[in-house]
Amino acid sequence: MKIIKLKLKERSYPIYIEEGIIAKSGSLLRRLQLGSDAAIITNQYLEKKIGQRLKGSLKKYNISSKIYTVPDSEKAKSFRHCLNLIDKISKYDNNKSLFLIALGGGVIGDLTGFVASIYKRGIAYIQIPTTLLAQIDSAIGGKTAIDLPIAKNLIGAFHQPKAVIVDPGLLKSLPKRQLKAGLAEIIKYAAIKDKPLFSFLKNNYKKIISLDKKAVELIETKCIAIKTRIVEQDEKEKKGIRTILNFGHTIGHAIESAGGYNKYNHGEAISIGMICAAQISHNLKLLREENLDKIISLVRLYGLPTRIKGIALNKIMSSLAKDKKFIHGRNRFVLPVEIGKVKVISNIPQDAIRKAILKHGSCY
Ligand SMILES: NC(=O)c1ccc[n+]([C@@H]2O[C@H](COP(=O)([O-])OP(=O)(O)OC[C@H]3O[C@@H](n4cnc5c(N)ncnc54)[C@H](O)[C@@H]3O)[C@@H](O)[C@H]2O)c1
Ligand SMILES: [Zn+2]
Known part of the structure; x- marks a missing residue:
């Protein structure tokens, strides 16, 4: 045990x-x-x-x-x-x-x-x-x-x-769709904190998706340890450390809410959210293109959505404006800068957000 x-x-x-x-x-x-x-x-x-x-x-x-x-x-x-x-x-x-x-x-x-x-x-x-x-x-x-x-x-x-x-x-x-929603959060942990876990996910798809005992225990233990260490340092999300767990969640929550909470489940929405955040980071010259591609490929490998379909851009933007984690109306994004490393950046221009969403969505 x-x-x-x-x-x-x-x-x-x-x-x-x-x-x-x-x-x-x-x-x-x-x-x-x-x-x-x-x-x-x-x-x-x-x-x-x-x-x-x-x-x-x-x-x-x-x-x-x-x-x-x-x-x-x-x-x-x-x-x-x-x-x-x-x-x-x-x-x-x-x-x-x-x-x-x-x-x-x-x-x-x-x-x-x-x-x-x-x-x-x-x-x-x-x-x-x-x-x-x-x-x-x-x-x-x-x-x-x-x-x-x-x-x-x-x-x-x-x-x-x-x-x-x-x-x-x-x-x-557990139904496969629920399992994949959890895997989206595991990809998140790997992208923010653990490059070896990212490679493990890439190289062990079959074992993980078929719930091989050793592989699942290993990835769960790694993710639980990451969350535990973050909570210990910033239990009440006051120091900006726990904030990194929100990678993919800013645009992800907006997609979930704009889709009426039934078009995309949480894991599916944050999958696209992670890709959009990575795109913003790449556009700001903080993330190399090859790393953006690695994130997109891993999300795709696990059968999670990589593009937003059938949701109006304006609806996503107005859901985004209501994000309760924004401080004094200033937006705040967790942006990957390498695989396993992120930065928290505030005040991303609306236009940069819109561009990233449009790049990864067939929004009307
Ligand atoms: N407190 C936190 O830090 C935190 C973090 C993330 C999400 N959440 C919350 O978690 C909720 C989503 O949780 P979830 O994704 O686990 O969804 P859920 O609790 O709705 O469970 C999903 C479905 O799986 C079924 N199910 C559960 N265990 C099963 C099993 N072993 N076999 C078969 N079916 C099973 C459930 O009955 C349900 O239908 C949201 O309300 C979200 O706000 C909280
Ligand atoms: Zn989540």
Whole structure:
């Protein structure tokens, strides 16, 4: 078993990585002494597939648990479902030593983490991520949130989990499109911080896409370690260090939102976002053409989109203007300067952004 420790003083926690580790959850959690009662938050599909197995493993170690399900979509990240959950777990709680377990993708992780952050001014929770994106990204770092109708993730808190249990074996049932969305984030990690990982992705496509045990454990461990080190240095995204994780996300979020959140999923949108950011960087003479081509080729190799289709340029530009990460209206882009190295640059001219989008899009 690999263990990566995320070090944040009294908020430090272990991230366990091993295929099949879900069966050991009971013994891992007993050792952490979080309490004797767990509320497992998941959806109906995952409840049947994994939830009952998890419950059994907890029972062996005298942790009683109850499963609560939420709808299987981004809609679960709403006030309604948040309050509904709080109502239910408060009845189960009964002043027991209750902790929460998020069993699911990023949606369940974000919602459970947010409930844990506000219930009784904060209780313990565990992340058991079941999508590739959640295993290498959203389950780590303590960002929790629910959505408002006007924008995603507007209500949230930083609340670190007490442990993250990553079982790559759970990815076997993940639909291919979801798997690829996670791979887009892995390409992102390689492009911002890890040139050898970039080469590994290029040379091991078949193994990775067929979920070869060794290859998946290796890339997941590398990405988790990168995210962990970044979060340790800039937990609350105040120092501009955590910002580099947004490579591809500025234009990516705008594409996601302009497409009504159903044309492109998150991973697909950030794939094009990374290419546009690389194009801007190349146009500003910060990135050599051969490196721009390498990024485009890797995105294409993993069957992710490299061009925007059927979205109006104006729609993308106006979504971009609403980016909540911009400071005093000044835009901020993470631009690659080499494979494995990026710079954060503000005030990119609108025209340069438009040009890059048009170069990689059949926008009308
Ligand atoms: N907190 C953070 O730092 C952070 C970072 C990135 C994204 N996010 C959030 O994460 C969410 C997206 O997460 P996601 O991509 O994991 O999507 P998701 O949680 O919607 O899961 C995608 C789909 O996969 C299904 N699924 C999950 N595990 C499965 C499995 N093992 N087998 C088969 N099907 C499975 C789910 O039921 C769902 O239908 C967004 O709400 C986003 O805002 C948060
Ligand atoms: Zn992302």
